[in-house]
Amino acid sequence: MATGYPGNYGSTVPVRAPRTLRRDSVTFITTFGTSHTAAGQVVFPRIHRPAPSLVPARDGLKPHPILLPEPDPMLSIKNLSKTYANGVAALTGVSLDIPTGMFGLLGPNGAGKSTLMRTIATLQDPDSGTIHLGDLDLLANKAEARRRLGYLPQEFGVYPKEPAITMLDHFARLKGIVNAKERREVVEALLRQVNLWDVRGQKLGGFSGGMRQRFGIAQALLGDPRLIIVDEPTAGLDPEERNRFLNLLSEIGEHVVVILSTHIVEDVTDLCPRMAIISRGQVLLTGEPREAMASLQGRVWRKTVPKAALARYQEDLVVLSTRLVAGVPVIHVLADARPEEGFEAIAPDLEDVYFGRLRAQAAASAA
Ligand SMILES: Nc1ncnc2c1ncn2[C@@H]1O[C@H](COP(=O)(O)OP(=O)(O)OP(=O)(O)O)[C@@H](O)[C@H]1O
Ligand SMILES: [Mg+2]
Numbered sequence: 163m164a165t166g167y168p169g170n171y172g173s174t175v176p177v178r179a180p181r182t183l184r185r186d187s188v189t190f191i192t193t194f195g196t197s198h199t200a201a202g203q204v205v206f207p208r209i210h211r212p213a214p215s216l217v218p219a220r221d222g223l224k225p226h227p228i229l230l231p232e233p234d235p236m237l238s239i240k241n242l243s244k245t246y247a248n249g250v251a252a253l254t255g256v257s258l259d260i261p262t263g264m265f266g267l268l269g270p271n272g273a274g275k276s277t278l279m280r281t282i283a284t285l286q287d288p289d290s291g292t293i294h295l296g297d298l299d300l301l302a303n304k305a306e307a308r309r310r311l312g313y314l315p316q317e318f319g320v321y322p323k324e325p326a327i328t329m330l331d332h333f334a335r336l337k338g339i340v341n342a343k344e345r346r347e348v349v350e351a352l353l354r355q356v357n358l359w360d361v362r363g364q365k366l367g368g369f370s371g372g373m374r375q376r377f378g379i380a381q382a383l384l385g386d387p388r389l390i391i392v393d394e395p396t397a398g399l400d401p402e403e404r405n406r407f408l409n410l411l412s413e414i415g416e417h418v419v420v421i422l423s424t425h426i427v428e429d430v431t432d433l434c435p436r437m438a439i440i441s442r443g444q445v446l447l448t449g450e451p452r453e454a455m456a457s458l459q460g461r462v463w464r465k466t467v468p469k470a471a472l473a474r475y476q477e478d479l480v481v482l483s484t485r486l487v488a489g490v491p492v493i494h495v496l497a498d499a500r501p502e503e504g505f506e507a508i509a510p511d512l513e514d515v516y517f518g519r520l521r522a523q524a525a526a527s528a529a
Pocket of ligand 2: 275276394
């Protein structure tokens with residue numbers, strides 16, 4: 163972090179508390195607990211980074227060194243490749259630039275999402291390629307990288323007999339928060355933030371899927387990470403827990419890089435200003451969901467068709483998706499002009515983009 167000196171009237175540049183000092187307190191979470199709206203909806207507290215503090219320089223006194231703002235870190239992945247010993251090419255030349263905010267990594271089973279996330283989390287090495295968070299070369303500085311990142315793996319194992327608060331305290335110690343008072347404060351703040359304070363004494367083995375995922379996010383937030391990696395966190399959550407979890411992530415994503423992998427298109431539509439589609443180890447598209455949807459404008463058509471005719475449509479047209487509505491197939495088709503009577507033009511959604519890209523990849527590899 164750069165240092166600077168304020169003028170007589172203080173610096174006009176907003177400054178931030180140093181990250182190493184922030185560890186000494188839990189001021190980065192200023193709102194404790196949750197509240198409820200009139201409709202009974204839970205409102206999560208916001209993670210709040212310290213307000214810019216200016217160091218006033220008084221006449222006759224030497225100006226104090228102050229900290230200038232750190233630019234928001236960008237995660238920059240270049241040409242990452244990984245082939246497992248069994249010959250599976252899980253990543254082939256993956257390059258992505260991921261700014262602060264929620265980033266959705268969308269891909270089907272076996273796409274390479276977990277491989278990519280484990281690699282970014284420095285838990286496995288690629289065969290080639292580089293990953294930088296700002297200036298930091300993550301693969302060359304793993305210890306420092308791990309201090310700066312939080313990771314919620316796809317399979318998040320916990321000791322089932324441990325109470326949540328004991329386990330989180332243990333994780334906090336592992337993360338290097340050695341001062342007991344500080345650790346207590348951090349653990350309490352995080353349990354409140356993920357709305358598990360009231361059940362802090364319960365054993366993790368008795369937690370529901372949603373509670374376990376919220377606990378997983380709490381441990382990923384320890385140490386105030388700049389980069390948070392969450393691997394398919396919403397799979398298996400009921401709609402209410404999914405919403406609650408996504409709200410929590412989106413609050414976190416206001417300040418840091420959050421990479422969310424998922425095969426659920428709505429997770430990305432609802433939450434992520436930027437995204438990538440990955441399949442068979444390759445990036446098929448990266449950018450803003452809005453732009454990706456706009457690029458298909460006027461080319462997506464919908465029709466309700468008889469079940470018996472479905473196979474013929476699939477053969478003759480580029481069918482992006484088939485959904486049963488009250489047992490009757492409704493198809494989305496990609497075409498430059500109306501394919502036939504009865505098709506209506508619709509506003510493309512992200513699922514159309516997603517299936518369109520997957521189909522194009524499959525067609526290219528079949529050719
Ligand atoms: N340790 C491993 N050894 C060998 N092959 C592996 C290993 N881990 C993953 N693979 C293979 O690499 C490919 C990518 O797997 P990966 O788990 O990264 O995909 P994913 O996108 O996370 O899938 P899912 O949505 O099912 O979690 C798959 O074909 C998988 O079988
Ligand atoms: Mg996975």
